[in-house]
Amino acid sequence: MNDMRRILSTLLCLMPSSLAWAEATDRPLVAGGITDKPFINRSTRMSLGGYTETHLRWEREAGVTEELTFDMKRFNLFVYSPVSSRLRVAAEIEFEEKGEEIVVEAALIDFELHPAVTMRAGILLAPLGRFNIAHDSPANDLTDRPLMNTELIGTALSEVGMGFHGALFPSAASRVTYEVYAVNGFHDGVAIADAAGTRIPAGKDNIEDNNSRPSLTGRLAVSPGSVGELGLSAHSGPYNTWEIDGLDIDKQRNLTMVVVDGDFNWRSLEVLGEYATASIDVPAASSLLADGQSGFYLQANATFGHGWLVALPEAEFTAVTRWGQVDFDTDVDGDSQNRLTLGLNLRPVPDAVFKLDYQRNWIRDRFNNEAGSAALLFSVATYF
């Protein structure tokens, strides 16, 4: 036993110890391997964050309970990495419904060419109205997203593309921002994927462009100062495959959406809204398909009660009203939905919110027959 110990210590003494440790700290085991990534040694910090939201939903239709359920709606992770003073990477990974749907909602590279021009490439949120580019649940004052966003735009509408964005400052207080990108656009699903008819969200996720022709999307927003912002945006381009292997199989069909958005603040009042119109070139013989759709929402938020809660000095309440509409086919009287939502929120801290909403829907079929549904929703959402 003693012999053994003597041999071992002799061996260890013989090792060129100083040389060995120096190598371990300066050179990675595998160059470019898992422990040898640029971000590990960079002086800037990469941040990880996100938001999460859970609902309790009670929905009734024509007097019958359709749903009384808990819904773990979203768990989204943000990654932000300032690679250098001019280069940033941002990403958002969304886990919906307990991970049933996992989507890379955004993963983009921003390279600042000039203080007013930044190049962006990757998976980006189409700048189609303000809600599509800023729709995090802790910031949305109602549990559900506006109808026009879920049914018409397909928020979160994120696409693969490249382009530019930036801000100009005409005066000390005012600001003009722009975003313009070439993206893959929509695919044939717009006209054929949803049995209900033309549905733009059914043509999302054109991961590789189906028609080798990009679409363009952009938004111009003007803000005179802290009072608010007015935006005009559009998305336009072909959505169908009209040629395969050099042979025509259809004609080129375009889809164009235009959205106007506004957000105004006055004291503790905020009024915001968006209007969207879409024109879709659909095959004429399938005349059940709509070639025109539109939608809007108008929302008012009143914040009150700051300082009322002794235990939560930052807490405040918000009373919310939103009226929303989608018209799935502008050529017929029916085929539309209207929604009124009344909400009361408590924000214990600015990043978190408890929402209680009452929602009433008026749904009209293609015969213009009205059906009603209503919902009582309670949800919790927070950034982290």
Place this chain on the structure above:
Amino acid sequence: MTLRRCFLLPAAILIVAAFAGCDTLMTSTPTAGDDFASPVDGLDPDLNLVFLQGDENFAKAFSVAEGLGPIFNNISCEGCHPGDGRGTPETGFFRFSKDGDLLIDSGGPQHQDRVIAGARLIPENVPEGADRSFRIPPPVFGSGLIEAIPVATILALTDPEDADGDGISGRANWVTAAPWVPARHVGGGGGAQLGRFSRKAQVSSLLQQVTEAYNQDMGITSEFLPLENFHVQRSLTVAVGDIAPDPEISAATVLQTTMYVRLLAAPHRGKITAAVSRGDEVFAGIGCADCHVPTLTTGIHDLAQLSEQPVPLYSDLLLHDMGEELADHRPDGDATGSEWRTAPLWGLRLVARFLGGREFYLHDGRATTLHDAILAHGGEARRARDAYVALDTATRMDLHAFLKSL
């Protein structure tokens, strides 16, 4: 304490209000009997389940990926029979043929005016010179009750030679059932079968009506009719069609939908006011009830709800020559170009409710008021129509009040 007062209290009030004013705030169920989509009373849980599944099938809109088309008229049963009631001229379609030839090679006997996007097909055309008949969708409720009326009950009402000399004959439409309809189904099996369904009573079984609706109206193949509806472009060398493998739905699905339609109850009568009662007498007095027979009775049936039940349909389910006024000049089975099945009048009071406030009457929806529908009666119904025209305004109002109470 403060927290409770400021947030929990209004929140609690909102929740309590929602539960308390449940129906006002959270929507209410339409009064029983005021719709076309309710099941007959007292089904057992097994049949409730079939009814619910069939209800879903009836509302189901088919996408291209699920097999819609390649040529079709509409995307769902509900898309033509809203609320299980009648449709509109926009949802109607043409049947065409020539002197009894169904013109299969030209895409007959039904004109599909739509093609799916992406199938590179042209919609069908009705060939030049073909006899064509435009039909709007009739209501589908009460079909099980109609099916359960014994053949003998209906035949007892026929009077082909007008033996009683009232100017009204009434004939059965004897048709051949599709070979795939099992003989145990009412109207199924070989030989001549009594037609009861559709505008000229040219269909003898509910299963055939529903299966052909899937196949012809929506382009959905089933185990009963596994081949896609013929399209003239098929004769070209191009292979065209939808991308879903046939059959697109199972026999079980078709049977569920058929059972759903079979179990649909008729709506209740509206309020019986004095005017309605007077109108009821006028209706019988001027001969309307000679064709629009107020009540027939079902025979013995496996289902208690359909067994020996009164069927207040206001029809004899027979063919009547309605004259040039309503003629389509297109024979269908035994029915001539001027014969039509007496349209059942039950549910007239709710027509507008399920058509977004509009009304359409007669086989092609040409009349938008009951008055115009009655005025269009000719042929065997001429005598009744003339009697209607001769009524003074007050009596006519009573008759209308009666019709609007059905």
